[in-house]
Amino acid sequence: MARRLPVYLVLDTSGSMMGEPIAAVETGVQTLVSALRQDPYALETAYLSVITFDSSAKQVVPLTELTAFQMPSIQANGLTSLGSALSLLANKIDSEVTKTTAETKGDWKPLVFIMTDGGPTDDWQKGLNELKKRRTGMVVACAAGQGADTNVLKQITECVVQLDTADRSTIKAFFKWVSASVSTGSQKVDSGTEMVGLGELPPPPPEVNIVV
Amino acid sequence: METIKKYLAEIASDENQVKDFLEKNETEIRSFFAELWRKHSPAAAAQPVAEAAADNQQAQTGTQRFNAGVQPDNEKAKNDSLAFQIKNKQIAFQNGKVGQAYCVDFDIETLGIPDIAEVTFEGLEAIGLQHLPEEKCIKGNPTQAGDHKIEMKFKRKDWEEGKPLLVREVVFIINPDPRVLWSKNIPTPEDIEYYKPDSGKLFVKVASKKTKGVFGLGKKELARKDMVAASQRGRSHAIEGKPRDDDFLLYFDEEAEWYVMVVADGAGSAQFSRKGSQIACQTVIEVCQEKIAAKKGDFSKLKATEQKNEIGKILQEIISNAVFSAHKTIETEAKEKGRPIKDYATTLLVSLCKKFDYGWFVGAWWVGDGGIGIYRKEPEYLKVLGEPDGGEFAGQTRFLTMPDIIQKELYTRIRFDVVEDFTALILMTDGVTDPKFETDANLNRIEKWHALWDDLNGSNEDSVSVAFSDDSEQVAEQLLRWLDFWSKGNHDDRTIAILF
Numbered sequence: 001m002a003r004r005l006p007v008y009l010v011l012d013t014s015g016s017m018m019g020e021p022i023a024a025v026e027t028g029v030q031t032l033v034s035a036l037r038q039d040p041y042a043l044e045t046a047y048l049s050v051i052t053f054d055s056s057a058k059q060v061v062p063l064t065e066l067t068a069f070q071m072p073s074i075q076a077n078g079l080t081s082l083g084s085a086l087s088l089l090a091n092k093i094d095s096e097v098t099k100t101t102a103e104t105k106g107d108w109k110p111l112v113f114i115m116t117d118g119g120p121t122d123d124w125q126k127g128l129n130e131l132k133k134r135r136t137g138m139v140v141a142c143a144a145g146q147g148a149d150t151n152v153l154k155q156i157t158e159c160v161v162q163l164d165t166a167d168r169s170t171i172k173a174f175f176k177w178v179s180a181s182v183s184t185g186s187q188k189v190d191s192g193t194e195m196v197g198l199g200e201l202p203p204p205p206p207e208v209n210i211v212v
Numbered sequence: 213m214e215t216i217k218k219y220l221a222e223i224a225s226d227e228n229q230v231k232d233f234l235e236k237n238e239t240e241i242r243s244f245f246a247e248l249w250r251k252h253s254p255a256a257a258a259q260p261v262a263e264a265a266a267d268n269q270q271a272q273t274g275t276q277r278f279n280a281g282v283q284p285d286n287e288k289a290k291n292d293s294l295a296f297q298i299k300n301k302q303i304a305f306q307n308g309k310v311g312q313a314y315c316v317d318f319d320i321e322t323l324g325i326p327d328i329a330e331v332t333f334e335g336l337e338a339i340g341l342q343h344l345p346e347e348k349c350i351k352g353n354p355t356q357a358g359d360h361k362i363e364m365k366f367k368r369k370d371w372e373e374g375k376p377l378l379v380r381e382v383v384f385i386i387n388p389d390p391r392v393l394w395s396k397n398i399p400t401p402e403d404i405e406y407y408k409p410d411s412g413k414l415f416v417k418v419a420s421k422k423t424k425g426v427f428g429l430g431k432k433e434l435a436r437k438d439m440v441a442a443s444q445r446g447r448s449h450a451i452e453g454k455p456r457d458d459d460f461l462l463y464f465d466e467e468a469e470w471y472v473m474v475v476a477d478g479a480g481s482a483q484f485s486r487k488g489s490q491i492a493c494q495t496v497i498e499v500c501q502e503k504i505a506a507k508k509g510d511f512s513k514l515k516a517t518e519q520k521n522e523i524g525k526i527l528q529e530i531i532s533n534a535v536f537s538a539h540k541t542i543e544t545e546a547k548e549k550g551r552p553i554k555d556y557a558t559t560l561l562v563s564l565c566k567k568f569d570y571g572w573f574v575g576a577w578w579v580g581d582g583g584i585g586i587y588r589k590e591p592e593y594l595k596v597l598g599e600p601d602g603g604e605f606a607g608q609t610r611f612l613t614m615p616d617i618i619q620k621e622l623y624t625r626i627r628f629d630v631v632e633d634f635t636a637l638i639l640m641t642d643g644v645t646d647p648k649f650e651t652d653a654n655l656n657r658i659e660k661w662h663a664l665w666d667d668l669n670g671s672n673e674d675s676v677s678v679a680f681s682d683d684s685e686q687v688a689e690q691l692l693r694w695l696d697f698w699s700k701g702n703h704d705d706r707t708i709a710i711l712f
Contacts, residue, residue, distance in 0.1 A: 040447075
């Protein structure tokens with residue numbers, strides 16, 4: 001079997017995402033997947049998982065081969081348990097991502113995209129500590145709109161981007177960029193390269209601002 | 213709707229806004245109220261939402277009660293309620309793939325919406341699929357890749373001509389055939405820096421040798437081994453018109469009868485690795501040629517079994533010199549161009565081999581992934597001459613261009629073996645070992661080498677074989693064609709060199 005590129009989408013489904021934003025996220029993931037299917041690298045290597053977090057965190061799609069992936073419908077309500085989401089992500093990386101040993105051909109290091117529109121309402125530091133113990137590839141955090149706490153995101157990863165507003169077209173632009181990034185990722189891994197910084201991803205569209 | 217409009221108008225200031233809102237959300241609002249009404253109807257009190265799709269029996273009972281609660285004159289509410297149920301039902305169909313037979317069970321009964329008698333799918337035929345209600349399935353051979361929106365049109369049990377159909381959209385996802393996506397082959401532009409052809413092949417025929425007899429007696433024709441190599445640009449490079457990063461070279465020293473094979477895999481991450489791999493192969497061959505010539509007298513003196521150690525020492529000197537020079541030559545090139553040496557990062561696999569009376573003396577040096585092995589089919593023998601440099605996660609390897617490799621590991625990476633005979637001495641880049649061996653551990657399993665040898669000899673899905681016994685120039689072409697094998701997710705440059 002070929003090596004897999006695990007991609008985790010960690011999405012905020014708290015109450016503030018209700019309405020247009022959550023619908024845009026759902027469509028965004030669908031668009032992302034359908035774009036990736038056109039990319040021969042991603043088609044054969046990318047595996048996708050969706051973790052959502054509101055008052056608690058839940059893995060709505062386990063790590064699934066891109067060809068078999070289907071986006072379930074998601075609803076927005078409750079709080080913003082970012083910490084639980086990070087802990088859950090850490091657990092899932094343990095159980096779903098294969099390390100290379102002499103006996104097994106491991107996966108590529110997972111790519112993680114986190115999207116949130118608010119500040120965490122739980123002990124996010126605890127979740128982050130869990131995540132830091134795992135080996136991940138690039139982690140990109142996206143602050144959707146002005147309500148998101150970029151200071152927290154900056155502590156999770158160096159790669160933080162911000163959307164001016166959490167409207168349909170901006171969220172769409174973000175997921176388009178994620179799709180291009182996963183494509184780049186699956187090409188880079190194909191050539192044995194590791195991605196470490198935003199500089200190695202395709203340039204984000206005007207709606208997606210890099211937070212320095 | 214009018215009541216709602218009035219109510220909204222009271223609480224909202226802008227009338228247009230209200231109108232807009234209602235227009236946009238009419239279906240939702242209607243369904244919402246239909247459901248609300250349904251929930252509070254006497255039937256619903258006995259059986260809440262009829263969502264128990266798993267248990268048909270139960271759903272059936274629920275519906276009878278539900279029907280009892282429906283006022284027959286309220287046609288619209290009845291339709292709305294059904295539309296709401298249909299809309300909120302999880303209906304998903306397994307994804308398909310272009311050209312691959314598709315077949316999923318679909319039985320309207322399992323939806324658990326008993327008021328529905330019939331469903332038709334609009335748009336399925338266009339993508340090569342068919343709904344077969346009698347067989348309770350959807351099947352066919354998908355022809356179009358994409359996310360296809362298909363309309364499911366439901367008929368109510370008491371449907372009659374003129375009454376509306378209830379429509380719901382579902383998405384059929386058809387994946388493209390990766391072979392089609394990978395089939396693009398753009399030649400590398402010849403005007404790029406360090407251009408190299410997209411593939412290469414070489415056959416080194418070593419003519420049989422007549423032995424000296426004693427006073428003209430006992431003269432024998434001694435068949436000698438030949439060398440063949442091929443290198444093919446990976447599909448991942450071909451679809452983008454990018455150059456091949458792998459390289460190789462073969463050399464046979466006629467006088468001293470040493471066989472030298474070199475294979476190198478330029479790092480995909482390094483911009484000029486195609487030059488790194490080329491310099492590495494070139495330099496190793498040049499240095500070996502020179503050193504073998506200088507030592508040829510020693511080889512003829514050190515023929516005895518007990519002098520193996522001496523041969524080993526000479527070989528160690530040749531190999532370490534060759535590898536060291538390869539590193540240095542790359543360094544010089546990088547300096548001249550004002551680039552860091554890592555821009556030329558490459559793996560390197562080297563083998564030197566000569567037949568003595570006691571057997572074949574093989575020396576090897578290896579950095580990075582890929583593999584070198586001495587393989588004998590019968591009697592079974594396998595010796596892997598080193599270990600692939602892999603990391604905890606995929607894709608972490610080491611390169612000739614790393615300072616540590618030259619400063620600390622130049623000698624520790626040398627391997628020797630002496631064997632009576634062998635079927636093949638094989639050097640491969642990871643473009644071949646990844647698909648054919650999969651794991652590092654498998655590289656030490658002789659079954660995998662048997663499989664590789666059989667594969668090379670034609671036991672593969674394309675029936676491409678390399679006629680090793682023919683001894684003709686054709687083998688190089690055949691080997692190159694063999695390298696084009698299909699393996700999901702493995703589209704790296706592929707290079708293989710074989711002494712046989």
